[in-house]
Amino acid sequence: MGTATIRDVARKAGVSVASASRALNGHRSVTPATRARVADAARALDYVPHLGARSLSTQRSNTLGVVLPDLFGEFFSEIIRGIDYAAHRRGLQILLSNMHGDAEETAAAIRAMRGRVDGLLVMSPQIDAEALANALPRGLPTVVMGSRVGGPRHTSIVIDNYEGAREAVSHLAAQGCRRIAHIAGPADNADALERTRGFRDAAGSLLGDAAPIVFAGDFGEQAGVEAAHAIIADRTIDGVFSANDMMGIGCMVTLTAAGLDVPRDVAIVGFDDVPIARYVTPALSTMGLGIAALGGRAVERLVESIEQPDDTSAGPERLVPQLIVRGSSRRRGTAE
């Protein structure tokens, strides 16, 4: 039946449920004889422990809750891969909630994890940090990727989008770009806003461009395509810093199709280093986050936090994106 309970096992083995439980869980204080009889009974009944019941009793679920926003495929799979791998090697399961909606829905998703997880991994760039902090269960160990949150059991890993953006622009300038445009991300996305801010500052200080060109975007490929049309019409832009890779790719493809040469006519740098970036022609230069590594690191911190309930130290961790130079922006024989 597959539905045998520990009581059935105990009965069949002729012992109490307590002994059965001990035997099954490998407690030392069980006579080899009983242990064997319980094991036999369990096997005979095809017994599988009911983990839900066990968690209720032990206050431990060996499960990590993961709440992610509606991510683009590449980014999503990478971060999940990192999380999953790290969790898996620690014998932890993943309860996943991918968000397609607003802040309220996110809050609901977080609540729905109550009593089913030992800790929470949240990534929610579009929700403002304060709303997020309020939605987080007070007592539950949580690691937020993206926004910076504080609180007793809550910590965060933040990406230094501002610095990354500055470095991207600086690289383009070093490649000889004199007029650099930016394709921005969603207006309600914290990461995107920081990247845009970094761009503006860098364009100002490096190129003396007080009012640099910024195209609106939404992280989707199509936004890059549209920016490309504007760039083609403009004829003066010779560099593009895109707030993420997909828009950069859309832009590059369109530029190339129109007969422009990337990087000679227009050099392009993206952000994220999604796997696709390496496969387009030319390969896309980008600010690499080590997405999978980020997910894995988040799990590590979460596990630490779960295992040391009193350790209140551990401030936010800062991740600085690394410039990865590829064909889309390499004009001179830059080694890397």
Added chain:
Amino acid sequence: MGTATIRDVARKAGVSVASASRALNGHRSVTPATRARVADAARALDYVPHLGARSLSTQRSNTLGVVLPDLFGEFFSEIIRGIDYAAHRRGLQILLSNMHGDAEETAAAIRAMRGRVDGLLVMSPQIDAEALANALPRGLPTVVMGSRVGGPRHTSIVIDNYEGAREAVSHLAAQGCRRIAHIAGPADNADALERTRGFRDAAGSLLGDAAPIVFAGDFGEQAGVEAAHAIIADRTIDGVFSANDMMGIGCMVTLTAAGLDVPRDVAIVGFDDVPIARYVTPALSTMGLGIAALGGRAVERLVESIEQPDDTSAGPERLVPQLIVRGSSRRRGTAE
């Protein structure tokens, strides 16, 4: 504290836990007055129901267990996306177990879902169908993607890899390829074996090639690179059917880098239609599965099976991959 229980709420509202429960769950037999008092108490205490406890009591977790093999990123994210989307709109959560190991580990992962999920979604190509069938919990509604399994509560969605392979080869032949090679997948992967079988049969019947060339592979990009070297050395091969897209891409890139023209010198068709296929140059022709759709369909069937415990009908469902012609194999002005 975020740790208030229903008892706390009941006490604060001055009612019994039973009434609190009824009020919280919107049962009709509760006086508006009590309902309000309970609601107030809950809000004041920041009460969040403990879903683990609720499932134990109701025998319902509103959670779907998902067990996947170690998939390549693109494929993985697509299938999860499909599953997640379908589950999400039904208010179901996903308990994820990504497998990195062998059959025994897969069986363990499946067992670990006991008592935490209402149904199981399993994809496990490398494990043989029989072992898989044995590992599945008897009573739990399950949908297997890939292998064909039977049993009372178990059903499956299978991909017609054989037909897909035949169609790919047929297309290459129609494009004028006379000597078509195949890059095979892992020897322990059921899907891969079927694709290879389809290739052999088609090569035999369409080209009269009794001993067609088959390169060993493992679904990784590098295997495609190696096959490409052999193809370059061979000088007679003018068509390639790769058992998946990534190997096809690795092959194509290497061929192109060596100065060969794809599709003129060598035409290539892959399998899966991962998102990257559209972004390489030329874009990769492939046998499209509608990966996300597959995941979504699997959820649908699983939900049906969960909600109709007695409906034993529903045999395996067959999915036929569709040929998607792109630049890597279009030699003549084929419309599509």
Added chain:
DNA sequence: CTGTTAGCGCTTTCAT
């Protein structure tokens, strides 16, 4: 070493 007894937090008869 083993059995008895309480729970974990919630839902649900069964009375009242």
Added chain:
DNA sequence: ATGAAAGCGCTAACAG
């Protein structure tokens, strides 16, 4: 309409 009590399946004191 409400409360008392039983129970979901398991673990963990506490005695013996």
